[in-house]
Amino acid sequence: MVTSEWGAIYKELGATPVINATGSVTLLGGSTPVQEVKEAMDAADSAYIPLIHLQEAAGKVVADAAGVPAAYFTSGAGSALTLVTAAMMAGDDDDRIQQLPDTTGMKDEILIQKRQRYWYDRCLQLAGAKLVEYGTDEGTTEQDLIDAIGPQTVAAHFYAHEQDPADPNILSLEKIIEIAHDKGIYVTVDAAGQIFPLENFGKYVRMGADFQCIAAKYMGAPHSTGLALGTEELIHKISLQSFTGYETRRIRGVGRPQKMDRQEIIGVVAAVKRWFSINHEDRLAQAERMSGELAAPLRDVPGVTIEMNQNIIGHQPFGVFVSVDPEVTGKSNQDVVDALREYEPAIWTRVPDGGDRITLHVFGLDEGQPEIVGNAIRDVVTR
Ligand SMILES: *Cc1c(COP(=O)(O)O)cnc(C)c1O
Numbered sequence: 001m002v003t004s005e006w007g008a009i010y011k012e013l014g015a016t017p018v019i020n021a022t023g024s025v026t027l028l029g030g031s032t033p034v035q036e037v038k039e040a041m042d043a044a045d046s047a048y049i050p051l052i053h054l055q056e057a058a059g060k061v062v063a064d065a066a067g068v069p070a071a072y073f074t075s076g077a078g079s080a081l082t083l084v085t086a087a088m089m090a091g092d093d094d095d096r097i098q099q100l101p102d103t104t105g106m107k108d109e110i111l112i113q114k115r116q117r118y119w120y121d122r123c124l125q126l127a128g129a130k131l132v133e134y135g136t137d138e139g140t141t142e143q144d145l146i147d148a149i150g151p152q153t154v155a156a157h158f159y160a161h162e163q164d165p166a167d168p169n170i171l172s173l174e175k176i177i178e179i180a181h182d183k184g185i186y187v188t189v190d191a192a193g194q195i196f197p198l199e200n201f202g203k204y205v206r207m208g209a210d211f212q213c214i215a216a217k218y219m220g221a222p223h224s225t226g227l228a229l230g231t232e233e234l235i236h237k238i239s240l241q242s243f244t245g246y247e248t249r250r251i252r253g254v255g256r257p258q259k260m261d262r263q264e265i266i267g268v269v270a271a272v273k274r275w276f277s278i279n280h281e282d283r284l285a286q287a288e289r290m291s292g293e294l295a296a297p298l299r300d301v302p303g304v305t306i307e308m309n310q311n312i313i314g315h316q317p318f319g320v321f322v323s324v325d326p327e328v329t330g331k332s333n334q335d336v337v338d339a340l341r342e343y344e345p346a347i348w349t350r351v352p353d354g355g356d357r358i359t360l361h362v363f364g365l366d367e368g369q370p371e372i373v374g375n376a377i378r379d380v381v382t383r
Contacts, residue, residue: 023361030223040270066202070235087237101128139169218315303328
């Protein structure tokens with residue numbers, strides 16, 4: 001609901017709070033930690049703890065839950081991507097760890113399919129690694145990968161996005177693992193949002209990848225947290241790169257600026273435990289109901305087409321696609337998005353890059369807000 005307390009802490013500062021109908025996006029704050037996580041984080045305040053031990057003990061709990069050999073806590077999935085590149089390039093050589101991001105003398109090339117370039121692949125470069133494309137805009141063959149692997153290649157990276165229909169023109173992760181391991185290079189996977197169905201949580205490492213990341217913002221942990229899952233070997237090497245290693249070992253790795261609270265680590269553990277124990281049918285039913293509430297005021301509005309999003313894979317199930325006909329309404333989809341940002345209360349929505357419809361998610365909405373959003377859209381369109 002939008003009560004007088006809603007967003008008061010922001011308004012006091014002269015900043016304008018918004019209703020988030022976009023979903024889990026970093027520009028709006030990504031997530032609201034759930035109650036179980038907040039309680040666990042509060043309990044973590046009661047003592048200090050050597051973080052290197054906490055990482056190990058808590059990592060074991062998460063690794064067991066995910067069914068993978070080892071896990072490490074990072075300041076977001078983006079940090080996990082950066083740390084793993086450093087780990088693969090420098091290994092456990094302390095001189096190399098302290099030399100990065102200068103990669104002289106190290107294997108420093110990471111292969112990525114041309115068709116799989118994506119927004120967060122920049123995180124793979126920050127420790128000094130170079131991205132090398134293979135395949136073409138049309139597709140990738142096994143031979144493309146074999147030809148691309150050279151003396152400087154350290155890994156092949158894959159972007160897992162099972163919410164979308166599988167791209168038939170890319171080289172599959174199975175093939176990449178087979179070829180890469182045959183040639184002695186690592187395989188890394190960005191699986192930031194691949195947390196549902198539950199068997200997908202950690203699946204890529206179980207398939208044989210050496211590493212995958214998960215964004216904990218997607219499961220009720222603080223927005224600033226993430227997970228690296230992987231082999232014992234690679235997770236150990238990641239630990240050498242982290243801020244914890246920097247301070248505990250007095251070896252200055254590139255991970256120092258990407259630090260976390262002990263409370264955040266505890267929060268991620270609580271979020272993972274919760275994720276593996278909640279009733280996901282209830283979670284999905286709630287998202288579906290809220291999506292219906294959002295769409296209800298938009299049915300029968302002339303010039304407005306709605307379609308219910310039926311996806312349940314990943315972190316934000318259901319939602320609504322909305323499209324307005326400029327001929328009938330005098331407005332484009334982007335006009336509606338812009339007008340909603342000026343609405344009272346301000347409502348953030350978006351037409352995703354490369355998309356042609358307003359894509360709404362209930363991930364960031366509280367009870368009562370879907371109806372507010374639906375009514376506001378109707379108001380803006382018909383005004
Ligand atoms: C959100 C996201 C990231 C970045 O994760 P952070 O936890 O925000 O650093 C990386 N890759 C994908 C696919 C994401 O969705």
